Amino acid sequence: MIFTATFLTLCLKLLLIPAYRSTDFEVHRNWMAITHSLPLKQWYYENTSEWTLDYPPLFAYFEYLLSLIASCFDKKMLIVQNLNYASDETILFQRLSVIFTDLVFAYGTHKCCSSIQKSWRTDVVLPILLITNCGLIMVDHIHFQYNGILYGILLLSLAYAIQGRYLLSGFWFAVLLNMKHIYIYLAPAYFVFFLKNYCLNSKHSKFQIKNFIMLGSTVLAVFLATFLPFHNQLGQVFARLFPFKRGLCHAYWAPNFWALYNTLDKAAFFIMSKMGFLAKKSSVASMTGGLVQEFSHEVLPNVTPLVTMILTGVVMLPALIKLWSLNKHPSNFLRCIVLCALSSFLFGWHVHEKAILMAIIPLSILSIMDLSDAKTFILLGIVGHYSLFPLLFPSSLLVIKVLLLVLYSIYTFHSLSKVYPFAGHNYSFPLLNCTESIYILGFSVVFMYENFLHQFLGLGAKLPYLPLLLTSLYCSLGVIYSWMRFYINFLTRTSVVQTKPNKKVQ
Structure with missing residues (x-):
């Protein structure tokens, strides 16, 4: 095969x-x-x-x-x-x-x-x-x-x-x-x-x-x-190798915690300026201008590379402690790998949107080992792969990228529902609950706005990067949810799955 x-x-x-x-x-x-x-x-x-x-x-x-x-x-x-x-x-x-x-x-x-x-x-x-x-x-x-x-x-x-x-x-x-x-x-x-x-x-x-x-x-x-x-x-x-002057975010494309943080800063500035608490003109527009550069937050505290390093390390620590306490079954190691990848993606400095694959690839292996891992893989796979769409921005690629994601997702749903035939569907996508299914359906709304409604409403010239921002924000919710769910499942795990590695002598 x-x-x-x-x-x-x-x-x-x-x-x-x-x-x-x-x-x-x-x-x-x-x-x-x-x-x-x-x-x-x-x-x-x-x-x-x-x-x-x-x-x-x-x-x-x-x-x-x-x-x-x-x-x-x-x-x-x-x-x-x-x-x-x-x-x-x-x-x-x-x-x-x-x-x-x-x-x-x-x-x-x-x-x-x-x-x-x-x-x-x-x-x-x-x-x-x-x-x-x-x-x-x-x-x-x-x-x-x-x-x-x-x-x-x-x-x-x-x-x-x-x-x-x-x-x-x-x-x-x-x-x-x-x-x-x-x-x-x-x-x-x-x-x-x-x-x-x-x-x-x-x-x-x-x-x-x-x-x-x-x-x-x-x-x-x-x-x-x-x-x-x-x-x-x-x-x-x-x-x-470590150009820290490139700025906290990679032009808002990575759907992580800092995308939410930056958006909250912009919203707070907008509200406070309208209420007369702030009079200066915002300079934060550069964050969504598709440029790789440093910027300052207007309301919320500025974030430095050291802060992101410490935060990433602290967030990883519980997973590392849990890995130490579990037995040597490799699935535990793979789960910790996924959590390290997701934690760095969510809280790291100048994260590229492509880094989500660092979690999706090893999670693919886990998806055939455990039902809970399969559920996370399905959701994170759709969210993470959709978040790559802004990379392929020419309109000529619209059909290609949609077909790639849809066909891959269909196979994922089909194959893993066969692997776990007794998981149940309950009027939702296979292996997902109703809330997760509604969230997945929400991508159709985001897609329609990004590719059709935004220009139709005449916002293309005034807010050219709004679709990119919305895509990043919507995907970040799915990535954070997947990370939290996967993390909780790992920390509460007491036994390993039955799938065994083929042993070879060192």
Whole structure:
């Protein structure tokens, strides 16, 4: 089934080659040009383009390897000064490079499915849920990015963790961190899980110094291998990796807690100014202007990167404590991974809307293990994938993105209702209650307003970003609800599901 799903999605991805592409297309073309044309010592200093290299060194090496093949298609794409260069050969190569590297995601899917107790759930349902994920298709093969290879590496790491092969799991997670540092939000769950299950002797509660050294050495070796060539410019590298001056929110697109916070600030300013308590003109409009920049709140306290870091850590802490108290069944680890991903998405600094996939992908695995997890996956999947719609803003993509979401959601409802046939429906969507079903139906209202009513009412020129704001707010309610529900379920959990991993000796 993995081969069939991969082949069918491959056909779809090939059809999407001429589709709209975002500025990320130029970002990655520029990174290929930098790594191909310049010596290594200049990679993190080059700033001819505004899209400077800001991923960890291992991803830079990945771009360099791509550039070696790209030179066979069109050498002009590898000239740093050729900004916004997009010949037919360049488009073809970059699109094909994403498709080809998706094989890592397919392999990671295979490893995860083979690591869980064999059944039709792992042979059919899970491969399709992962391989045909509509969010990855929208983000990678229309918007343009390389998330497939990254989530493939994550699935490899999770698969080895499920098997109890902790050194391999730690190795691949270290590789992932050196490809894209945003996955550091998952590191606390890895740390607690490895510390308890690999570095402590469960029978005698004795710390295994040998295992700790082996695991630490494995992870450290990956970081040394990737960062050592940049040892004399680490300050510059980390300044690129953590650009805190980009502002709290990514242009309101991420449906998280700060979207609600910013909206409350705007509403409070509007009401107080109308009542005469505030006279100055608001400068907060920049938050919805589609720009990446710093801004100040008008009424509510300003939020700093340190505040978001502390808040995210505090919110994660109960899940980490609970993970420590539970047994070593990998489903507990996966749940903590999801909670770390969702917590960082909701409360992190400058969160990108695409980061919701960091929770949806591992939650896909849990959806075939437990009914409660399946319910959360269905709801969060619809909400999270719909929240990606603003990325594909051209009207020509309207039908494509709707079809991708609807078809994926239909399969999700159908397959999981077969997995849990006795869950009951009660005049609602399968596995969802009436309130959740009404909320899902509300997306049709949001969609109609965003794409038709807003312009019909003549608000396009006066409030051009209102549809984007409404989409973010409505989706944030669903994400927060899913997070709270999933969190409560995890904290109150006392036993594990019956689905067992396929054990392999370390």
